[in-house]
Amino acid sequence: MTNQTDPTGNTPDPDQIHRAPKVLLHDHLDGGLRPGTIVELARDSGYTQLPETDPDRLGHWFREAADSGSLERYLETFSHTVGVMQTREALVRVAAECAEDLAADGVVYAEVRYAPEQHLEAGLSLEEVVEAVNEGFREGERRARTGGRRIRVGALLTAMRHAARALEIAELANRYRDLGVVGFDIAGAEAGYPPTRHLDAFEYLKRENNHFTIHAGEAFGLPSIWQALQWCGADRLGHGVRIIDDIQVHEDGSVKLGRLASYVRDKRIPLEMCPSSNLQTGAARSYAEHPIGLLRRLHFRATVNTDNRLMSYTSMSREFEHLVDAFGYTLDDMQWFSVNAMKSAFIPFDERLAMINDVIKPGYAELKSEWLFRQTASTSGSVDEPS
Numbered sequence: 568m569t570n571q572t573d574p575t576g577n578t579p580d581p582d583q584i585h586r587a588p589k590v591l592l593h594d595h596l597d598g599g600l601r602p603g604t605i606v607e608l609a610r611d612s613g614y615t616q617l618p619e620t621d622p623d624r625l626g627h628w629f630r631e632a633a634d635s636g637s638l639e640r641y642l643e644t645f646s647h648t649v650g651v652m653q654t655r656e657a658l659v660r661v662a663a664e665c666a667e668d669l670a671a672d673g674v675v676y677a678e679v680r681y682a683p684e685q686h687l688e689a690g691l692s693l694e695e696v697v698e699a700v701n702e703g704f705r706e707g708e709r710r711a712r713t714g715g716r717r718i719r720v721g722a723l724l725t726a727m728r729h730a731a732r733a734l735e736i737a738e739l740a741n742r743y744r745d746l747g748v749v750g751f752d753i754a755g756a757e758a759g760y761p762p763t764r765h766l767d768a769f770e771y772l773k774r775e776n777n778h779f780t781i782h783a784g785e786a787f788g789l790p791s792i793w794q795a796l797q798w799c800g801a802d803r804l805g806h807g808v809r810i811i812d813d814i815q816v817h818e819d820g821s822v823k824l825g826r827l828a829s830y831v832r833d834k835r836i837p838l839e840m841c842p843s844s845n846l847q848t849g850a851a852r853s854y855a856e857h858p859i860g861l862l863r864r865l866h867f868r869a870t871v872n873t874d875n876r877l878m879s880y881t882s883m884s885r886e887f888e889h890l891v892d893a894f895g896y897t898l899d900d901m902q903w904f905s906v907n908a909m910k911s912a913f914i915p916f917d918e919r920l921a922m923i924n925d926v927i928k929p930g931y932a933e934l935k936s937e938w939l940f941r942q943t944a945s946t947s948g949s950v951d952e953p954s
């Protein structure tokens with residue numbers, strides 16, 4: 568890695584990034600399958616549409632096909648993952664492996680989303696889909712614990728923005744509240760499908776005191792973010808990268824925020840940023856030019872996320888490696904992003920606080936203290952040298 572060196576010495580190396588406790592708010596269940604699992608599920612269910620049947624080649628295919636520069640083409644690849652996630656067994660397996668994989672990557676808390684309406688082709692009901700995924704998450708948490716890792720996973724139920732089932736899915740999310748589902752989301756092609764199309768679902772959730780995030784400001788700009796916040800009342804923004812269009816950076820380095828960007832920062836609206844995904848869909852040109860750098864400097868409530876680990880060939884550790892490389896981030900920056908994410912989670916406040924104080928901060932303190940002890944050891948060594 569070619570990161571800029573940090574005078575305090577706590578620029579993390581890949582091993583530290585991996586061990587650091589990480590919090591993930593934006594990850595799609597159907598965007599994170601293991602290639603080998605897709606191949607096996609396709610074989611077992613008679614799904615014949617896979618473009619490759621060798622796991623390595625299939626993984627590569629997803630990454631290449633998703634690297635298209637457009638959100639619409641990126642989303643086409645999901646037909647294959649959704650295609651093999653149509654039975655109870657498949658959903659339990661995929662959800663369990665998701666929790667296991669995230670835990671193995673050092674994620675301690677995750678909110679994982681999926682659209683129940685996309686898993687009904689083989690006759691499951693919406694309720695059966697939700698229960699299968701919940702069962703899988705619990706199983707994955709157990710396996711992680713057995714392997715010495717702890718993770719907590721909550722589900723977000725997504726409604727597809729081109730479809731007309733948002734209210735029904737919002738009601739489903741409300742029914743399974745406190746039973747493994749922590750919130751609601753809308754996803755899918757953004758241009759042509761403004762958030763206000765689903766206003767009834769959002770108004771319903773507000774009346775129920777429930778939580779939701781909205782994919783906005785990814786493939787479409789400020790009007791989408793504005794609607795998501797001011798018409799729909801979103802608690803968080805999925806991506807929200809295009810908020811950058813409302814921020815002017817002058818030659819002398821001074822910065823002027825427009826009304827919407829000010830609102831987002833002042834109200835501490837969490838931005839679920841997914842750098843690798845944005846590079847693939849054309850929402851950003853490079854890691855170094857990704858708006859997260861400026862937004863972090865300006866103290867927006869930015870968080871780091873994977874979006875789709877399979878399509879974007881990523882993990883939380885990889886996202887942080889890219890950001891450390893691009894911006895010279897330190898363990899303190901990683902802690903800042905992780906605490907931001909935990910503060911923005913949809914679980915109750917006291918539980919968020921306990922995760923921050925009992926898991927995240929001690930985890931970073933330990934990593935930082937390792938460095939201190941390494942320093943002390945090398946310093947005392949040199950003192951002992953005869954001069």
Ligand SMILES: O=c1[nH]cnc2c1ncn2[C@@H]1O[C@H](CO)[C@@H](O)[C@H]1O
Pocket residue numbers: 595596597598638642645649680681682685725754755756782785844874875
């Ligand atoms: O970055 C994204 N933007 C918009 N929609 C997405 C993104 N990633 C995945 N999905 C959509 O969300 C569905 C449920 O998980 C996926 O099937 C995919 O169509």
Ligand SMILES: [Zn+2]
Pocket residue numbers: 593595754782805874
């Ligand atoms: Zn997404």
